[in-house]
Amino acid sequence: MNLSHRPKRLRKNTAIRNLVRETRLNVSDLICPVFIAEGKNIKREIPSMPGQFHYSIDRLEEGINEIAALEIQSVLLFGLPEHKDESGSRAYAQNGTVQQAVRLVKGKYPELFVITDVCLCQYTSHGHCGIIDNKAIDNDKSVEILAKIALSHSEAGADMVAPSDMMDGRVKAIRKILDENNFKDTSIMSYSAKYASAFYGPFRDAVNSTPAFGDRKTYQMDPANSDEAVREAGLDLEEGADILMVKPAMAYADIIYRFKEKFNVPIAAYSVSGEYSMIKAASRAGFLEEKQAVAEMITGIKRAGADLIITYFAKDIARQL
Ligand code: PBG
Numbered sequence: 001m002n003l004s005h006r007p008k009r010l011r012k013n014t015a016i017r018n019l020v021r022e023t024r025l026n027v028s029d030l031i032c033p034v035f036i037a038e039g040k041n042i043k044r045e046i047p048s049m050p051g052q053f054h055y056s057i058d059r060l061e062e063g064i065n066e067i068a069a070l071e072i073q074s075v076l077l078f079g080l081p082e083h084k085d086e087s088g089s090r091a092y093a094q095n096g097t098v099q100q101a102v103r104l105v106k107g108k109y110p111e112l113f114v115i116t117d118v119c120l121c122q123y124t125s126h127g128h129c130g131i132i133d134n135k136a137i138d139n140d141k142s143v144e145i146l147a148k149i150a151l152s153h154s155e156a157g158a159d160m161v162a163p164s165d166m167m168d169g170r171v172k173a174i175r176k177i178l179d180e181n182n183f184k185d186t187s188i189m190s191y192s193a194k195y196a197s198a199f200y201g202p203f204r205d206a207v208n209s210t211p212a213f214g215d216r217k218t219y220q221m222d223p224a225n226s227d228e229a230v231r232e233a234g235l236d237l238e239e240g241a242d243i244l245m246v247k248p249a250m251a252y253a254d255i256i257y258r259f260k261e262k263f264n265v266p267i268a269a270y271s272v273s274g275e276y277s278m279i280k281a282a283s284r285a286g287f288l289e290e291k292q293a294v295a296e297m298i299t300g301i302k303r304a305g306a307d308l309i310i311t312y313f314a315k316d317i318a319r320q321l
Contacts, residue, residue: 023303025295027321031074031115031268032067032314035206036060036101038082048202049273050280052312054080057100064105064112070318074113076162076310077101080207081123087131088123092148094155102156115189116153118146118163118174121209128211129165129219137219142167147177154183162245164191166219175240189268189308190241193229193255196220199248199274206273229255230262237263243308248272250297253304260305269306271298276312291320 010020035046035054042056043063055063067075079097081090090096098116105114120142121129130142142165150161161178163170171190178186196217204210221228233244244263246255247270259267275297283290294313301309311317 023299025299025302025317025321027071027318028073029302029307029309030072030314030317031076031308031310032072033076033078033310033312034060034063034067034101035078035080036097037080038097046202046206048205049277049312050284051316052206052276054206057097057104060101060104061108064109067315068109068112070315072314072318073111074115075105076115076117077105078117078207079122084123084125086125088120088145091120091123092145092152094152096152099152099156102153102158106157113159114157115160115162116150116158118150118153118161119165120145120149121165121211122207126212127204127209128214129216130167135213137167139167139169143170143173146170147173150174150188151177151181151183154178154181154186158186160187160189160242162189162191164194164247166191166194166216166221169239171236171239171241187242188240189243189245190233190236191247191270192233192236192241192244193252193259194220194245194247195223195252197223197248197251197272197274199251199272199278201274202277203273223251226255226258230258233259233263237265242266243268245270245310246306248275249301249306249309250275253300256301256304256306260307266307267305268308268310269301269304271301271309271311271313273312279313291316295320 037054037056039056043059044054046052077098119129121127130137153161243266244259245268246252249269249271256269279293282288
């Protein structure tokens with residue numbers, strides 16, 4: 001056969017494959033989520049997320065040590081309060097779990113970039129991401145509280161806040177309150193396209209935030225839509241977002257790609273709890289090879305256009321690199 005093109009030549013051996021590889025994962029791409037529970041002497045594995053733990057403040061250092069030793073540069077903190085109420089008041093308490101955790105982490109590891117998740121669902125008795133009035137979410141009241149949460153995280157020393165509630169106008173309100181209080185350098189990573197996804201299941205188990213009634217479809221996005229995601233992201237940028245995030249990642253690679261093509265700001269992707277637990281469960285059952293599956297999934301997310309990747313596999317990947 002006289003073929004003028006033989007693309008397989010560039011796959012012939014490891015060296016040439018390494019030479020022509022287009023996408024490489026780096027430890028510096030990764031952001032590691034950390035769960036902090038109220039209470040004492042807790043390091044408890046999360047049943048729905050094998051290999052992930054709840055830490056209480058007094059044992060948080062163990063978890064952070066491990067992350068820092070692997071040279072992961074950034075963490076995303078989630079709080080798990082003991083007491084929930086209608087207005088999620090523990091979310092903006094000065095001595096709240098996340099606020100204490102930020103102070104501790106920034107005190108011990110000033111070079112670690114600390115991001116906080118800004119939301120209400122872990123803190124409200126009804127488990128919704130906003131304030132409920134008459135069985136419905138009151139957007140504007142919720143935004144006021146979200147801004148207070150973001151401010152309290154910034155006061156504790158957070159480098160960046162990440163609103164994950166999907167209320168309208170929250171980025172604008174957060175930027176405003178931060179600027180007014182002289183936190184001009186605290187950046188905002190907006191969960192711009194956060195879909196109403198079944199892949200958050202293990203996380204809701206982990207933080208006990210399954211809504212007591214209804215679902216999140218009136219504020220999180222319809223998985224069928226992508227133009228709408230672009231509109232959401234455009235608004236977030238106008239309102240002052242520094243980084244746009246897509247969540248989940250695996251089933252939304254097209255959204256990551258569209259954001260990357262359209263907006264010239266860093267794009268983050270959140271590979272969520274379901275993506276993590278799915279691979280963990282399948283590999284434990286012997287259905288697939290975990291390390292390869294993880295590398296392939298996360299590389300795919302980067303190849304789609306993600307500059308920053310939030311993943312529960314961060315430590316595993318860092319160990320492999
Ligand atoms: C809070 C929040 C959620 C996640 C991140 N922030 C849960 C939700 O919206 O139900 C999901 C993270 C994951 O599944 O890994 N709003």
